[in-house]
Amino acid sequence: SKRALRKRRKLEKETKQLIKQEELKRLHKAQAVQRQLEELEERQRALEISGVELERELRGEADSGTKDETQMLHEWFELVLEKNKLMRYESELLIIAQELELEDHQSRLEQKLREKMAIDGKSK
Numbered sequence: 001s002k003r004a005l006r007k008r009r010k011l012e013k014e015t016k017q018l019i020k021q022e023e024l025k026r027l028h029k030a031q032a033v034q035r036q037l038e039e040l041e042e043r044q045r046a047l048e049i050s051g052v053e054l055e056r057e058l059r060g061e062a063d064s065g066t067k068d069e070t071q072m073l074h075e076w077f078e079l080v081l082e083k084n085k086l087m088r089y090e091s092e093l094l095i096i097a098q099e100l101e102l103e104d105h106q107s108r109l110e111q112k113l114r115e116k117m118a119i120d121g122k123s124k
Helices: 002-059 069-118
Strands: none
Touching: 002 069
């Protein structure tokens, strides 16, 4: 009886440690995703500013210097492609963030289930 109790407590302790490690991994991953989203937002803002400036040049509202229209159109298309690439990457990051939230929710539900299963049969 004592041996079984010790074994059960040891198993519970190990399980709690594993859960804590998994939570920390998810937290670090979530922080990394958040940092990447912030960096992405800055890059998108910079692209937007460049795009607006280039569009003004194309319409003749701003001084284009030595650039010809073909060169400006090429730059504009490159900006559009880069923006699309960043938007796809943002979607991927948001999916990863959502996945982390779901994993965290699942972990909490599993913990609640373990707690309920640990209650004596009479109390259930």
